[in-house]
Amino acid sequence: MQPIDAAAVQEALDRFANRDVYIHLETTNGAYASHHNERFFSAGAYIRNVRIRFTRGKITGPGPYRVGLKLQIGWVYAEGLTHWEWTNEGQLLLAGHDYEGKLAVALELSDTPFA
Amino acid sequence: MKERHVLVVFPHPDDEAFGVSGTIAQHVQNGTPVTYACLTLGEMGRHMGVPPFANRETLPHIRKQELEEACRILGIHDLRLLGYRDKTVEFEDEEELADRIAAILAETNPSLVITFYPGYSVHPDHDACGAAVIRALKRWPKEERPTVHCVAFAKNCEQDLGQPDVIRDVSPVIETKLAAIRAHRSQTEGLMQAASKRGDALAWLKTERFWTYRWDD
Ligand SMILES: [Zn+2]
Numbered sequence: 001m002q003p004i005d006a007a008a009v010q011e012a013l014d015r016f017a018n019r020d021v022y023i024h025l026e027t028t029n030g031a032y033a034s035h036h037n038e039r040f041f042s043a044g045a046y047i048r049n050v051r052i053r054f055t056r057g058k059i060t061g062p063g064p065y066r067v068g069l070k071l072q073i074g075w076v077y078a079e080g081l082t083h084w085e086w087t088n089e090g091q092l093l094l095a096g097h098d099y100e101g102k103l104a105v106a107l108e109l110s111d112t113p114f115a
Numbered sequence: 116m117k118e119r120h121v122l123v124v125f126p127h128p129d130d131e132a133f134g135v136s137g138t139i140a141q142h143v144q145n146g147t148p149v150t151y152a153c154l155t156l157g158e159m160g161r162h163m164g165v166p167p168f169a170n171r172e173t174l175p176h177i178r179k180q181e182l183e184e185a186c187r188i189l190g191i192h193d194l195r196l197l198g199y200r201d202k203t204v205e206f207e208d209e210e211e212l213a214d215r216i217a218a219i220l221a222e223t224n225p226s227l228v229i230t231f232y233p234g235y236s237v238h239p240d241h242d243a244c245g246a247a248v249i250r251a252l253k254r255w256p257k258e259e260r261p262t263v264h265c266v267a268f269a270k271n272c273e274q275d276l277g278q279p280d281v282i283r284d285v286s287p288v289i290e291t292k293l294a295a296i297r298a299h300r301s302q303t304e305g306l307m308q309a310a311s312k313r314g315d316a317l318a319w320l321k322t323e324r325f326w327t328y329r330w331d332d
Binding site for chain 1: 200202204205206207208239
């Protein structure tokens with residue numbers, strides 16, 4: 001993955017707007033966060049291969065970046081994004097890696113279901 | 116100085132509580148009407164009461180009631196709820212958002228606007244809110260624009276903006292201010308309890324600080 005180029009990501013988001021797309025969205029502290037630090041409350045969630053349609057997608061922030069997707073009656077949102085990639089299959093992958101380089105958040109869009 | 120009309124624009128129902136509610140109470144006391152435009156209902160807040168009495172779905176209803184109670188205490192008779200969603204203001208279309216605020220500006224014709232200083236207010240909703248107010252006002256000729264007093268609390272705000280140029284002593288209305296803060300019970304109860312244990316709550320609440328917005332056009 002490459003460090004995010006906000007203008008390029010904005011262009012990619014625009015290409016996915018107003019049509020059915022599959023989403024993967026995830027936040028994670030890792031399975032060991034509470035093991036390593038008992039005072040740390042570990043929490044996370046993910047959804048995968050949920051089909052959505054957004055009317056406007058926007059990337060903001062000075063980096064780490066935030067992305068919001070406005071749906072007909074809802075929102076998708078991720079913050080802490082640092083890296084991106086366009087795959088050969090035309091999938092847009094966005095990820096946020098923490099100060100140790102570990103994945104903390106992922107937001108991915110695809111025209112076809114993720115494998 | 117007595118203002119003709121004060122317009123307060125913030126994104127979250129308790130944004131006025133700690134830093135502006137004393138100023139609002141003083142304007143109301145002076146006979147100045149105050150309009151408060153609040154962009155969201157703070158739907159994504161993380162303070163749910165201790166122990167939690169709100170949940171994700173009830174929180175906006177609770178915060179709306181708390182805001183209405185705070186307005187009643189402060190003497191704000193014109194509360195506008197704009198219906199945006201917490202944590203999404205920055206993703207809205209900037210022109211559309213400015214249109215909504217411009218309409219309220221045109222209708223209320225305030226002599227003073229209070230909002231967040233764009234770029235210096237930490238939460239993306241705060242920055243986007245302040246930016247929308249500035250965008251709306253820039254449509255007016257410079258000499259016709261009302262004064263804009265901004266709240267800012269980013270770490271670099273004094274370094275970049277200098278010292279706040281408006282310092283208000285709100286100790287004469289401190290009881291009203293405290294009541295308005297307490298009205299936002301879901302968001303402030305824990306904070307106020309912690310502050311009263313430390314015994315330093317009153318001192319910093321007696322002063323409110325603003326930066327007059329400097330036009331760059
Ligand atoms: Zn706020």
